[in-house]
Amino acid sequence: MRMTKLPDLQTAIIISEAGGPEVLQPAQMTLPQPGAHQVLIRVVAAGINRHDCLQRAAGIHHDGNPVPGLEASGVVVALGPGVTELDIGAPVMALLQGGGYAEYALADVALTMPVPEGLSMTEAAAVPEALFTAWWNFFFLMQLRPDEFALMHGGTSGVGHLALQAMSGLGYSVLATCGSADKVAAAKRFGARNAFNYNDTELAMKVLDATGGQGISALLDVSAGAHLDADLEMMAPDGRIAHLSGGGALSVPLKKLMAKRISITGSLLRPLALARKTEVAQMIRRDVWPLLGTQVRPALAAVLPLSDAAQAHREMGKGHHIGKIVLAVSD
Amino acid sequence: MRMTKLPDLQTAIIISEAGGPEVLQPAQMTLPQPGAHQVLIRVVAAGINRHDCLQRAAGIHHDGNPVPGLEASGVVVALGPGVTELDIGAPVMALLQGGGYAEYALADVALTMPVPEGLSMTEAAAVPEALFTAWWNFFFLMQLRPDEFALMHGGTSGVGHLALQAMSGLGYSVLATCGSADKVAAAKRFGARNAFNYNDTELAMKVLDATGGQGISALLDVSAGAHLDADLEMMAPDGRIAHLSGGGALSVPLKKLMAKRISITGSLLRPLALARKTEVAQMIRRDVWPLLGTQVRPALAAVLPLSDAAQAHREMGKGHHIGKIVLAVSD
Structure with a gap:
């Protein structure tokens, strides 16, 4: 595993118990380690999805990961075994298996794409899911x-x-x-x-x-x-x-x-086998990626700091927004 | 159109009105004329299907043809324009667009197949649907x-x-x-x-x-x-x-x-477009037809004369039979 110098601990938002937005609480956690064909991303921004709200209402064990978040943009800071497609420092956006509401998140390299030139890192976080x-x-x-x-x-x-x-x-x-x-x-x-x-x-x-x-x-x-x-x-x-x-x-x-x-x-996207998600990623990369930043650009309804995850869920619940709500995590 | 000498009139069973088996009544009708890529079949036997009972209960206009019957075996007696696949006198079984409870019935040549060697004509009538x-x-x-x-x-x-x-x-x-x-x-x-x-x-x-x-x-x-x-x-x-x-x-x-x-x-089979039924026929002809009469043979739960169509519907209604109920129309 190649990596840059990383902190031992990070701040993540966890679902402390089943309930309303207020159960989203900051916690200190160790950084996850990238496994085979995974990368660790220092998160710049994380997208909010309706799934996260359902997961929060259902409680911590609903999805096997106490940290919600199905998509993020960020910078690659560590490579797991077998990763040859990306280098340390690459700006990427990725579909995650949870864990996006955090300073660092794991992503399968097959579901990770370079951030297109015309998109900001914050916009990129709103794309994958x-x-x-x-x-x-x-x-x-x-x-x-x-x-x-x-x-x-x-x-x-x-x-x-x-x-x-x-x-x-x-x-x-x-x-x-x-x-x-x-x-x-x-x-x-x-x-x-x-x-x-x-x-x-x-x-x-x-x-x-x-x-x-x-x-x-x-x-x-x-x-x-x-x-x-x-x-x-x-x-x-x-x-x-x-x-x-x-x-x-x-x-x-x-x-x-x-x-x-x-x-x-x-269907549910999250439990879909990695091999199938990889096929979807290949089609997106081929057909849609070239349009991102020019013809295709996410609308950001709100950008809130990671610590305001609860407020972001409240906005989702109201349903008045047009486009995506995103958490800004780091620069 | 090439044809053998045929009678002007035939006996068919019609749905005289919506109702129970008793509304199935014999009637004298003119023979239908084969259109492009159709053949006229002198019916030897006709299969009974649950659809016929629903059609009878719903009444004469339910399916656009007062004569029920979605499948028959018989002998080709007239060829419509463009028919080159079959000759007068060929023993065939066919999926019909209604009209099987009769002495003569029209079939699309694409949905007509030769009767396999190991099957009787009566058995063949029980195969297509x-x-x-x-x-x-x-x-x-x-x-x-x-x-x-x-x-x-x-x-x-x-x-x-x-x-x-x-x-x-x-x-x-x-x-x-x-x-x-x-x-x-x-x-x-x-x-x-x-x-x-x-x-x-x-x-x-x-x-x-x-x-x-x-x-x-x-x-x-x-x-x-x-x-x-x-x-x-x-x-x-x-x-x-x-x-x-x-x-x-x-x-x-x-x-x-x-x-x-x-x-x-x-889905409903009857309203399916001819082009699609033709594709199905091609697959059946290729894969199943060679097994007919040896590994695949219809079980005949009852064989009744055409005039007993009402009784055949009563047997269908009871649901005790195993396999097919068939009407014997001619030799």
């Missing part, structure tokens, strides 16, 4: 093709706003729904071919119109099926719906599913 | 791979008993469930790697055990989700469930779907 989520769901789980229409419920969310930019930048036709007129307008600015308020009673008809009657072939749902009736109506034959959020039981009318051969599925 | 249903669902909709386990609810049904023979004959590992000990034993004889009573409270555990813990990757459900809790428990990660029967609303626990990335879908 959104792109991995969108790419895994649309291109691997739902196998979206360029001649099909995609739709995202929550077009201004962390995932939504970046996916809209990246997918429309690559020529895909993506529509979005949002919960307010402001967010509808923002989703269009982010590249949505069209955007609608998901409370519109004529939602399905308007979406179908916007696709020239073709319908939606791949739909990413963060609403736990809140709009399923409209969804099934707006779907094209052989359409796929992927769920990102759990909720309770979804009541699925089988005949409607069968009539259009619609499939309903869902 | 079951194989097309099984192959479309398992190999196209669910993309079953040879290293995965499949399961069929209803292992002794018309579809089930033939699919078990054909798929196990080709080396696939298929399990089945049935509603009685007799049917469980029959399913094993048909080639199920293992079979269980679907009312067994330990169904999921027993199925998982029978797969060495791997779980089921492709599940064909004719029960409208009656066993969904057990299904989700016995599925492998990335498993697919396909529904053949409508029923009401299926209550799907989203978290369980997401945890294993299970997808739930369904």
Whole structure:
């Protein structure tokens, strides 16, 4: 293992117990050691995701890591065995297996990418989780093709706003729904071919119109099926719906599913095998990375210091933000 | 159009109105004319399917053809424009777009196959719908791979008993469930790697055990989700469930779907585009046809004359039969 001189201890934010934002507490911890094909990153910024809030509410043991945080930007400070792709000092952004709310975090080198020229380190921290989520769901789980229409419920969310930019930048036709007129307008600015308020009673008809009657072939749902009736109506034959959020039981009318051969599925990104995440990373690196900093740039709704992680979770909970909330950890 | 000398009128069984088996009535009708790439078949035997009973209950306009019947065997008596694959006098079996309960029926030549040497004409009538249903669902909709386990609810049904023979004959590992000990034993004889009573409270555990813990990757459900809790428990990660029967609303626990990335879908064979059915036919012709009459042979639960179509529907309704019920139309 090659490394620079590092402190023995670091400050991290831990989930001290299951509960509200106030259970996020600073703690002194030893630095993690990079294993095979891992790097240690001195964190510059860490992205906040809805998953972190669910993890916090569920408690410390929910995800096997008391430190939340699924993405970060930073500088490589130590290389584990077998790492040849990166050098000490490289500015990177990475999808993490937790641990991002900290001064130092481990990353698999396969899920680590150089920070593109046109992005600040703070912006870079807001990129990985959104792109991995969108790419895994649309291109691997739902196998979206360029001649099909995609739709995202929550077009201004962390995932939504970046996916809209990246997918429309690559020529895909993506529509979005949002919960307010402001967010509808923002989703269009982010590249949505069209955007609608998901409370519109004529939602399905308007979406179908916007696709020239073709319908939606791949739909990413963060609403736990809140709009399923409209969804099934707006779907094209052989359409796929992927769920990102759990909720309770979804009541699925089988005949409607069968009539259009619609499939309903869902997934969690975090427990996905490294080999699969690596495939997703390769596709992102090839297709999206070249657009980052020019056509694709995360919107930062708020940047708060690491010590204000609890406040960041409060902002997430309100849901008024457009884009990403990020923790600034070091310069 | 080339043809032999044919009568002007034929006897067919029509759905005289929506209702019970008694609404199936004989009627005199003109013979249909083969269009491009169609053949006219003098029907020797016609298979009965559950779909026919649903069509009858729903009434004459449900499927656009007052004559039920999705499959038949017979002899080619007229060729439509463009037919070069078959000659007058060829003994064939075919998947039909309705119209099988009749002395003469139209078939698309792409969905018509020669009757294999080892099968009687009556047996041949019981083959097409079951194989097309099984192959479309398992190999196209669910993309079953040879290293995965499949399961069929209803292992002794018309579809089930033939699919078990054909798929196990080709080396696939298929399990089945049935509603009685007799049917469980029959399913094993048909080639199920293992079979269980679907009312067994330990169904999921027993199925998982029978797969060495791997779980089921492709599940064909004719029960409208009656066993969904057990299904989700016995599925492998990335498993697919396909529904053949409508029923009401299926209550799907989203978290369980997401945890294993299970997808739930369904389809109807009849409205599927001809181009797709043709692809299914090509795979069946290549893989299964060579096994027909030796390793794969339909079980005939009952053979009744065309005039007893109502009685055939009564037998279907009871659900005690193992295998197929067939109408004998001519010699």
